[in-house]
Amino acid sequence: MTTASARIRPKRVLPGFTLSLGTTLLYLTVIILIPIAALVLTGAGIGWERFLRFVTSNSALNAFRVTLVAAGIATLINAFYGLLMAWVLTRYEFRGRVILDGLMDIPFALPTAVAGLALTALFSANGWFGGPLEAAGFQVVYALPGIIIAMAFTSIPFVVRAVQPVLEDLDPAIEEAAKTLGATPWQVFYRVILPAILPAWLGGCTVSMARSLGEFGAVVFIAGNLPGQTEIASLLAFIRIEEDNYAGAAAIALVLLCMALLLLLLSNLFQIRAARYREGGK
């Protein structure tokens, strides 16, 4: 009797399962899955040889190199800036802290085209920063540093917002204990705090990298888009479309898609680690 009733799945009490699941699946399929399938199908239809030719052409290799280098440096900048901001915002009490915290969301709220326009103007020869920098012989706009700055700007919030909650949750008793045992402030940070925030920090860096790899709006303004020099991968895909070369665009887009999915997988792994660390610590 008990085994029989246990085997029968409990009737769903709440209504709306079919409606909500149906709506979700329909929307997901039409808006997200079918268009992505179109990319994958087109990519599969190209054939290996042509696919390889598209993604290993000189312009494609150059674009991937520029994109990876710039995104890597931008992520490095945000790794340190984000850690600094998360630390200052959670650990110190000072006037203007709330405003500083709010400013961290600006890069997400601001359209990337606006960010691109502002940064380009700012770093141009007649801009606030560009003037002094060019006088010192340092070219930002239409060069690699400009791409890095645009990528760094648009992905600022990822690391800050990933590390902040973990730092807030950290039990001060552990740090107190480390101090009582004679640890220097640097040792406390390096041995106690850093291991605790590491998964969240790396997770934030991964997402930041993914965002930088795919960034388009801000970069096209500042990069100048010189073929082989400041042409990023997403721009190259865009150019292939303008040339009416759908297959070439699909090949580059597929490579970018695979990179994004790999980084998504990586960030999920870090998230699981971060969650485990937080649960284990309590």
Next chain:
Amino acid sequence: MISAEEQIAASRHLATKSGQGVQRFLIGLAVVLTAVMIVAPLAYIFRRAFADGVGPYWAAITTPDTLHAIWLTVIVTIVVVPVNVAFGIAVAWVVARFRFPGRGLLMTLVEIPFSISPIIAGICYLLLYGRRGILGPFLQEHNITILFALPGIILVTMFVTAPFVAREVLPLMLAKGSEQEEAAVTLGAKGWQVFRYVTLPGIRWALLYGAVLCSARAVGEFGGVSVVSGRTRGQTNTLPLQVEQLFNDLNTGVAAFAAASTLTVIAIIALFAKALLQARAPHN
């Protein structure tokens, strides 16, 4: 058991004792870097937009093409946001209230647009609906225009902003649990009554918060839209696309910055709305 606030206060106190010098240096560094990286670009938009005074600024914003771009952007946002609010509610309801095979996969699929570059989304749509896309011949045969027109812009914006509402509402509904809703059903409430009187009051701030984020993103969408819109002035240019074209025109003076300043104001309003809503719905 100490509360979270006490814990934060304690850790702040702890840090305060450890070296005033280090603290001052780090705060100073944070403020200077933020001023350079975030405040300066923001301020410079307005500096350049008003470089010639209020008159030229107003004239630049009220040119027919820019006004049309503003109008188009508003239309797209008005269509996209309610649809994604409905989608967000559906996702949250089915994932938070039911157990079924593929539930985890569904959650991952919903998040996909976050990790895909908008320009890839645009290319996906082009390969599907474009003249030489998979559905291209069919659409041409039936005289249906999707790309380089309003439907395409709306569809790509839907793709890019799909997860925003779901991501805010889902964790809240998971955390709240379903006891209250089950009680309402037991007491004889109908499906819509349960949602309207039990679920909705609990999630309305998170829902609004998600809608604000979704709107801000929809207004600013650039990469995906630039692939599918055709970028014709006065016809298929949204405001961000208009900013780019004005910037590429030589000697336009304040036009690009004036158009960009309206987007900046929208972003700042969205941030204030977000801060207000976050204070009301302190779930994360």
